[in-house]
């Protein structure tokens with residue numbers, strides 16, 4: 001649906017987009033994820049036509065968008081600051097983009113009604129827009145974009161002004177909405193959890209470049225660099241040495257884990273370069289309580305810190321043979337004690353959960 005071909009964007013001397021090459025499929029829920037200032041909004045605006053590019057190409061539906069103005073592109077954008085008109089009613093806001101389309105009153109009312117129903121605001125048409133909550137305003141903004149039946153809906157941090165509960169509710173609704181209308185959604189967010197929850201695929205951006213483009217599970221399980229790993233969720237790192245490589249496997253000596261053979265898929269960033277580390281998620285290690293046995297490997301560890309979250313406890317531990325603390329997350333089970341600082345415990349782990357980074 002969208003293809004970026006070596007897109008470069010300069011603001012004066014500042015190189016804001018550095019060779020973006022990627023494709024976004026029709027009907028996909030796609031997210032641009034990255035820290036503040038990495039170029040997410042800039043890239044989104046190049047699709048909408050609000051921002052020209054310095055070189056390269058942005059294609060939509062096979063057509064080069066060079067010179068095509070925003071209002072002639074099959075896209076529509078929903079902004080972070082809803083940009084709805086407070087003095088108009090909800091229905092007037094939603095129908096705003098159609099006011100010159102020459103529709104009959106009945107047609108207009110029916111299109112507005114459909115759009116409002118889609119975003120869960122059936123019956124809200126006559127309300128004054130200024131009297132809406134943040135979440136309702138965001139729905140109005142969505143309805144106003146959807147009523148124009150774009151092929152691609154561009155969403156720039158549309159939920160960031162909402163509180164946590166409302167945001168989570170709107171996330172689920174956006175997914176439902178996208179499935180219902182079946183068009184391509186491109187979401188900009190700096191919230192990694194939001195991107196993981198909502199997206200079919202995610203492009204992780206740093207400093208004007210795409211660092212990795214993959215589905216949520218691949219990004220989480222097999223990040224291709226320490227930086228991506230660190231940005232998405234929590235990743236533990238321990239120093240490692242590469243002993244040797246043969247065919248599809250890499251032999252490493254990792255602090256706290258000892259000698260291990262990893263397969264090539266566990267080194268998604270390649271194995272060339274200096275200073276290896278192994279990375280692993282907090283939930284891939286398990287603290288073994290009395291009577292439990294490891295299904296795979298087992299090590300000793302000392303508890304250094306305990307953070308109790310109600311449903312979960314985070315344990316910062318040092319594995320025997322390692323001087324770096326790592327985090328283990330454990331789901332709490334009713335009746336099972338929470339361990340204390342200084343306790344010695346056994347820890348189960350699996351070589352398959354490790355990722356090798358350079």
Ligand SMILES: Nc1ncnc2c1ncn2[C@@H]1O[C@H](COP(=O)(O)OP(=O)(O)OP(=O)(O)O)[C@@H](O)[C@H]1O
Pocket residue numbers: 011014016034035036037038039040041042043190
């Ligand atoms: N019109 C402009 N003129 C000059 N520099 C700009 C302009 N627009 C954006 N930039 C710069 O380009 C970089 C990328 O900006 P952009 O708005 O795309 O970041 P972002 O990833 O959306 O960040 P945020 O998460 O904070 O919204 C930033 O360093 C920004 O200062």
Ligand SMILES: [Mg+2]
Pocket residue numbers: 040041042188
């Ligand atoms: Mg932005």
